[in-house]
Amino acid sequence: MKTLCSKLTSLIPHHIFKLSKETVSQPDQLDLAAAYLKHLTERIEKLKKTKDEVMKSVEPSGRVTETAAAPVGLSSPVVELRDLGSSIELVLITGLNRNFRLYQVISILEQEGAEVVSASFSTVGGKIFHSLHAQAKLSRVGVETTRVCQRLQELIR
Secondary structure (H helix, E strand, O other): OHHHHHHHHHOOOHHHOOOOOOOOOHHHHHHHHHHHHHHHHHHHHHHHHHHHHHHHOEOOOOOEOHHHHOOOOOOOOEEEEEEOOOEEEEEEEEEOOOOOOHHHHHHHHHHOOEEEEEEEEEEEOOEEEEEEEEEEOOOOOOOOHHHHHHHHHHHHO
16 A cells, blocks of 8 residues: 555645655645546646637537637636646647747747657637747756746747
């Protein structure tokens, strides 16, 4: 059981723990894991709702209906940055009239100590969904995600 609890704790991102994982008791680690799983479940439901709203605005033929330009609850642009320990996941949602280039986003990530591993985009309706995955160049140093997020907000607004 101790090994399984340790493995479960290792799967929880480090930013969830306010203190070091070693200083938190095992029952508290299990409580944090349960809370984190609940958070992920709620997030999945929220993302499913957003996806359903966007997909309702796209006809089966692939043509966009009028509501696709501004789905309810999805204002453009959106910057979502997830810290996954030594790696980060970035999701940018913009309109078709975006005023930045993808290389500018990659440059910001690299200047802040991250190395982009993969980047992709897709267009649904009047929105462009960019997805980037990056790793810290130095895993011990990491990447300051709040600064990255701030710089990206400035870039895309």
